[in-house]
Amino acid sequence: MRLKPWFFLSALLWASVLNAQELSCRVVALSDGDTFTCLDTFKNQHKIRLANIDTPEKDQPYGAKSKQILSGLIFAKQVVVDAQTKDRYGRTIALVTKDGLSVNREMVERGAAWVYPEYNQDPSLPGLERQAQAASRGIWGLPCWR
Structure with a gap:
């Protein structure tokens, strides 16, 4: 039985649909501490917002x-x-990993971000935030947060 070329194309399309939630891309720009832009293998641009966390705006301490x-x-x-x-701005809200490291968690652990309570879905983040606060890491070391 000889398979038609369209069979392979449809198989590829189904594979991409089934894996549509996960994307591998190269980071090309950062807007702030929780938002970046990346390019996929087809050079499509994606605006990504880190899920569960928030960071100070550019003009804030x-x-x-x-x-x-x-x-x-x-x-x-x-x-x-x-x-x-x-x-609401069309950004993809996502969990992001780099070589197996959770970027979202790492930002909280380093004190570079805090947990976004209204949207947090990761039960481990508040504990990481408390540890960063107790150690005065990052933002938690600023006088206004003590």
Whole structure:
């Protein structure tokens, strides 16, 4: 039995549909400490917002440092994006890993982000946040947070 070329195309399309929640991409830009842009293998651009966490805005205390920490973790690197949902701005809200390391968790652990209580789905994050606070790591070391 000889398979038609369309069979392979449809198999590829089904594979991409089944794996649509997960995306591998290269980080090409950062907006702030919780939002970045990446390119997939087809050079499609994706705007990603880290799920469960929030960081200071660029013009707020520790905003630039939070962005710098995220940059050190992922800029110009390949990451895996596990899409959770989309926000009202069209950004993909996602869990992001780099070489098996949870970027979302790492940002909280380093004190570069705090838990976003209204949207948090990760029960381990509040404990990591308390540890960062107790150690005065990152944002928790600023006088306004003590």
